[in-house]
Amino acid sequence: MTFKLDVFEGPLDLLMHLISKNKVSIDDIPIALILDQYLSYLETMRSLDIEVTSDFIVMAAQLILIKSRMLLPKPEKAEEDDPRRELVQRLEEYRLFKLAAAWLGKKTSLLGELVTKDAEPLPGKPEYTRRHTQDELLGALIRMAAAREVQEQPLPPVFTELVGRESETIEDAAQRVIALLKGMRRISVTDLLAETGSRRAAIAAFLALLELCRDSVVCIDETECAALVAEDEEIKTEIS
Structure with missing residues (x-):
């Protein structure tokens, strides 16, 4: 039996995959659902003897912290501060960088098909030497x-x-x-x-x-x- 595990460039790449897979909005992430799937992916990596890098573990800790803050009761008449706000900003920036990288990659592939030629010097006109008074x-x-x-x-x-x-x-x-x-x-x-x-x-x-x-x-x-x-x-x- 062959088991294929998707490889991601980092924890943000994994989160973007889970958000897209569950068809949810970045602005309203269901932390409990995403956290369970995130931890399940890390556990799968360990079971396959794949090294889990520290940045994946740090993101898991941040997700757990966000989930715990969302479970705490909010004081009355207090300004609502969404614990997910910082994570949402990071995901938005990452999404824009991914789009820019894809656009640059496409332009690079197009440039690879071009053939350039060095400029040839233009023939100069004979210099006029007469100096009139x-x-x-x-x-x-x-x-x-x-x-x-x-x-x-x-x-x-x-x-x-x-x-x-x-x-x-x-x-x-x-x-x-x-x-x-x-x-x-x-x-x-x-x-x-x-x-x-x-x-x-x-x-x-x-x-x-x-x-x-x-x-x-x-x-x-x-x-x-x-x-x-x-x-x-x-x-x-x-x-x-």
Whole structure:
């Protein structure tokens, strides 16, 4: 004859098993019933020459103490203090830890099925070595303004100025420059900036060119100070 005895990780695990087996609530444990079954399990372990660890014995003593306290008469008008309260808290914490352990175990098994690959270094763009002086940048802006011969519009009335005038942002100008580069093979800075409609838009476009050079979207041709060439693979356009 084969006799199988369930193995539990500790006294709380055994208590949770007995509570589930008897279909009772953790918040209202029938101590007498659970204690009898708990002691019966320990006796079975002894009969099978299985060592009963000290934590099981300590829990048995605590259950007996709780049972004896529940049998004592309660003083009248005294605040009711359930002797099972501390045990209930420990069982609730243990139940939550068991759920968390099961969830982590499931996640660990899923991670074991994943195959990872080390990141590969991205190819870097060639470093732009040309260092332009302030005079070069200022000269390009002055030549652009002179070629366009932009006539400044008269100042609006005070109340109109309070409302504000629409102006192109550097981000908008950058998008417009990129769109223009995609449609032309080569264009001079002067002609590029001449496409703008106002001095503010021209300045925004000029600053956008500098931003695009800094971000390596376009770069200035070192052979010609005022020339730019697009580095983006999709553009393939040069500005001279």
